[in-house]
Amino acid sequence: MKKLRYSIGLLGLMLTHLAFSQTKLVETVTRKEGELIIPYQKYVLPNGLTLVVHEDHSDPIVHVDVTYHVGSAREEIGKSGFAHFFEHMMFQGSDHVADDEHFKLVTEAGGTLNGTTNGDRTNYFETVPSNQLERALWLEADRMGFLLDAVTQKKFEIQRATVKNERGQNYDNRPYGLAYEYTAKNLYPYGHPYSWLTIGYIEDLNRVNVNDLKNFFLRWYGPNNAVLTIGGDVDPKQVVQLTEKYFGSILKGPEVTKTIVPPVVVDKDRYVSYEDNIRFPMLRITYPTVARFHPDEAPLDALAQILGGGKSSLFYKNLVKTEKAVQANVGHPANELAGEFTFTVLPFPNVRLDSAEAIIRNSLTEFEARGVTDDDLAQFKATREAEIVNYLSSVAGKVSQLASFQTFTGSPNYLPTELKRYQALTKADIMRVYNQYIKGKKAVILTVYPKDKKEMVAHPDNYTVVTEGYKAPNYGYEGLKYAKAKDSFDRSKKPASGASPTLKVPPFWTDKLPNGLKMIGTKNDEVPNVTLLFSVKGGHTLSANDPSKAGIAQLTAALMNEATQNFSNEEINAKLEKLGSTIQIYASTEEIQVSVSSLTKNLDATLALVEEKMFRPKFATEDFDRLKKQQIELISNQSTQPVVIANKAYNRLLYGPDNIRAVPTSGTVKTVESITLADVKAFYQQNFSPSVTNLVIVGDVEKAALLPKLDFLKKWAAKPVALPKAPVAKKVDKTRIYLIDKDKAAQSEIRIGYLTDLPFDATGDYYRAGLANYILGGAFNSRINMNLREDKGWTYGARSAFGSTKTPGPFTASAGVKAAATDSSVVEFIKEITNYGKTGITEDELAFLKSSVGQRDALRYETSFQKALFLNQIIDYDLPGNFVEQQSQILQKMTKKEIDAIAKKHLPVNNMIITVVGNKSAVKPGLQRLGYEVVELDKEGNPAAAEGTSTPAALGGASSTTPKK
Structure with missing residues (x-):
């Protein structure tokens, strides 16, 4: 019977292919040796859909992109934001794909997906293991041809709220977030397609109804206004057959013509x-x-x-x-x-x-x-x-x-x-x-x-938008009707996955210089480029030896990006630009990194400049004075950014005020003011050493050819660098809410978590905790995100994660939420964490976890940067070359009982820090009703000066962990 079913399925595919055999091969482009060109085949289906196929077997992955030639420039006055709104609706299910199933199916297959909208186009895309190609095409075709009956009023309202939150998070609540909105409406004539933002206006989002949105889809989302582009580990003939099967019967949409507008003229400043x-x-x-x-x-x-x-x-x-x-x-x-x-x-x-x-x-x-x-x-x-x-x-x-x-x-x-x-x-x-x-x-x-x-202001305002005389064009919305495709196969049956591809963990080599510098590398000849990444351990944490100089690592890195002993800053940057190369030096909590990118043909010249920057920094007084001033000003500027305020306060509560990790990498105004040029020179001399440095090299170069080019590194004298040990974390005695006022904030930033006792490990407790968290807050369709974003519409995104290095780090759940839902969001966060700790994972969730994480490795090693991160992890944590295989074995053997135990142990909901940055007058009353002690802090994370800032628990004492409204 299995053979018979397969034969019928194959026959159906062949009949479908015959039915749509009018598909035209328009052109084939191939690449000759040395050419910078993307080879492809281009087809056009009878319904007008353009198909472009790029064959590339270098990695077992495939990328599917559907680009519709519609963006916010196709919208009407008073109905802005439609294109972006519809991007959200396209992920909410269709006739044969259940609510939120699009994200689940792609993620379950080990893939990633998203959509983006700008003024001119909207695109939807998935990157999946190559055995999941048919499923990706089935999903994209279903929302192109079978969407509208699945668009309900409830989904509409949730996504409208989500889009409003996105606007609040990315525009209204962000410094300078409305700069382009003001520019656009004053640069372009009233009614010009570019005179409003893609996100749209809140008042337009408020007035739109579900029928308006359906008409927008019918007008612009036809196959004749779309390009389907597929690239990767594919067989073009199979791609054409599958495209004809799933897209060929979708009816052609209304004709779409090119938008033509006159040039913009500004007659006065x-x-x-x-x-x-x-x-x-x-x-x-x-x-x-x-x-x-x-x-x-x-x-x-x-x-x-x-x-x-x-x-x-x-x-x-x-x-x-x-x-x-x-x-x-x-x-x-x-x-x-x-x-x-x-x-x-x-x-x-x-x-x-x-x-x-x-x-x-x-x-x-x-x-x-x-x-x-x-x-x-x-x-x-x-x-x-x-x-x-x-x-x-x-x-x-x-x-x-x-x-x-x-x-x-x-x-x-x-x-x-x-x-x-x-x-x-x-x-x-x-x-x-x-x-x-x-x-x-x-x-x-x-x-x-x-x-x-x-x-x-530079000059008093002198311009008002002129609205008189505007005549709206005919967008063609009259008489639109929804007609579905008719097929010779059952679309409700999800395509089965093909055979799992063979994963290609990049082969790598290692080496070590006599001065202690460790190297790891791999050849990647897909593009003529080489990436090098130096990691000098220590970074900001070295300020633990002298906290009064916090920020010195960042200032040192900034100065290393400036003039050298032989070249001015302008000269060395001009040299790099002529080579098409970049050398960037920056500091983080635990290291200073030197990131290098060079075309292969210019590698020798680039490495000469790497040597200059790393070993001959000038540390000029004028550069030091300027960069110190900038760093102080940028620290002061952080008090205007809700996300930064929340992170600073949360870290201070996690680590305690005496821990260097409680201080931002930039330092404080006081600590940076105390740093002298002599301090910077001493910091560089004492801590910039090959004995604590790893070097990762990925690119179009063999090890034998590369190593002689790196001989200059052998001259780097080793020094003893004592890396500070992390102090033992203090346990949080009870869960409290810490509130920081951000006057008139449209959104609140929430951080919930605690400092774990789990250092990073690739195959131990930390790895297993990360697997357990995947269902709680790691995947898009995690419990936390589905609750706060997809079910409630309170946020643009909510998540949770364990974040450790060699030093134990925190477990953190976080989101930016609309102000009116601040207290309710805290309740839902705590509810999800509590329930997961009590009842654990379901069998369906466990199967999803194993499928999703088990297949995503196919996507992890594609680009040079991805390979560099992978190799950096190996050398940094001294991992065995087969650690990926070990992780796979651990994952597949994980049981519900094991994950339940991890969740119960590592989600101590009674002993967590809840940090909220928001408009105090609006959010504090609701937070006070939740049953937790509420402690007010200033923007630096210190106790607020005002009296009455601490509120006793209203329900069952201060240690209550059951929030109630």
Whole structure:
């Protein structure tokens, strides 16, 4: 009988293929040796769906992307946010896919998935093991052709609330989050497709109804307005057959034509402003330019980099280096219908914004006088080439490029043209576009000023949006009808998985220098690039020896990014840009890292600059003074950011005020003020040692060819570095709520957890605890996220995790939630943690855990960066080469009893810290009713000065752990 069923299934597939055999092969593009090109086959189905297939067997994975040529630019006045709203609705089930099952099925298969929306397109994508291709196509086809009957009022309301929370978290509650909204509505004419944000306005989201949303789907989500791009470990013939089977019967949608709008004209400088809860004011000047792929896009991109793209730019020299601004950059984002040339400056609080505007205009005059240099052009071309090469390092990156090129140019094979138009740039091209689009032209000049400081604006507001005379176009919503596809097979049957692919853990080599430096590496020749990652142990934790100098590791790393003994900062950055290379040095809690990326052909020259930066930093007084000032200002700025406030307070409560881990890596204003240049030099001399350094190398180079290039590392003298031991964590005596006031905050940040006794291990208790947490708060469809986001609509995302290194770290559950649901969210967090600790995992959840985690390794080793992280873990924790196999065995043998015991032991809900940052006047009364002691803290995590800040438990004493409303 099994053979008969298989034969019938195969016959059905063959009949389906015959029914849709009108699928046309449009073109085949192959790659010759040495070419930078993405090979593919392009097809068009009778219903208008474009299919692009890229075959790449380097990893056992496949990436599926469906791009619909609809974004917020297709929306109407008064109905903004539809495209993004619909992106959310597309994950809420369809006729043959149950509610929330899309996420579950992909995650269960070891894959990842998401969707994104911008002004011009919406895309949905999955990366899955290659044996899961058919399931991914079945899922995407079902929501393309069978969605609307599954769109209920309840789902609609939950996702509307989720989108509102996303706006609150990413825009309304974030410093400068509304800057682009103000720019867009004042730059573009009223009704222009780019005159509102993709997220939309709250009032529009409030007025929309479910039928409006259904009409939006019917108008724009037809197969003829979509590109299906599939890349990876696939057989193109099978891909075509499966695409015809699942997508071929979906009916063609209404015709979609290209949107055409006139060029944007700004006839006078438009000064506008708004107030925000910030420390640094913002000045943003925006000029209208050209659309993406316009001939002038490339020279305008080059102009942006020359003026403000790096440390050799004019803006850096005139604004950052002179200590007028903490940040200054220039960008040229270009989209399908228009582009913007934008200057953005965050001046120090003592710098007038009209003065900052004058510096910008003087910098442009300086540019006119000096023109474009040969170095400018060489740096831009090399940088752009490296960016393109790096983007092709993953199958997802290649698929995204093919999909974008097909959607906006009509040809997936635009990459050679893209390279050519940038490499063909001349100095004259750049000066021409400067004169045409910037010199003497008018702009929107936005000021974002701190609370109660409107006098800081660069110029009084002088512009109001003109709404008269606007006539809405006909979007074609009349007479739309929902008609489903008719099939010769049963869509309700989920496709079975193919044979599991053979996982390819990258083969690696190890070595060790006489000075103690440990090395690990692997060859990866998929792209002509090499990545190196140095990890110098110690980092911020070394300040435990002298807490009064906390922040010194970050300041030291920042200075190592500056001038060297042989080159100025500008000179060395110019050299790197000409090579298309990057060297970035930064500090974290436990290490200082040196991250290097180089095209293979430029590796020797890049390594010479690595040697210069690592071993010959200049530590110049002027650089030290400037960077110290910046670090102090940035610390002060943290008090305006709810996420940072929550993390700082939570860490202080976890570790205690005397633990260096309670202090941010940046230090405090007091500690950084005490640091001298001599302190930095001493910190570098005493702690920057090969004896505590690991080096990971991944890229297009053999070990035998690489090691001679690294001979300079043998000269690095070893020093004894004593890494501090972590103090023993103190147990939390009872669960309390710690409240930090953030006046008028639209959302509250919640952190719930405790400091564990679990150091990192790859195959022991820590690994097992992470597996147990996966169901509670690790996966998208975890209990916590499904409750707070998908069921309640209170948050854009909620999660939990164990986070340890060699030092035991915390268990933390966290979310940003809408203010009105703050107390209810705490209740639901505690409920989920309590229930999981009491009743443990279900058998279905255990099966999901084993399937999801057991198959996701196929996705873990694809890119050079992923390989580097994998190898870094091996060398850092001295793991055996087969630890992945050991993890797999542990996972498959895990029982419900074992996970239940872990949850019970490591989720001490009676002894946790609950930290809430929100609008005290709105959230405190609700929190007080939960039965916990409520302790108020200031923004630094210290007890608040006001009296009456502690509230006795109202229900059953202070140790009550059963929150009630």
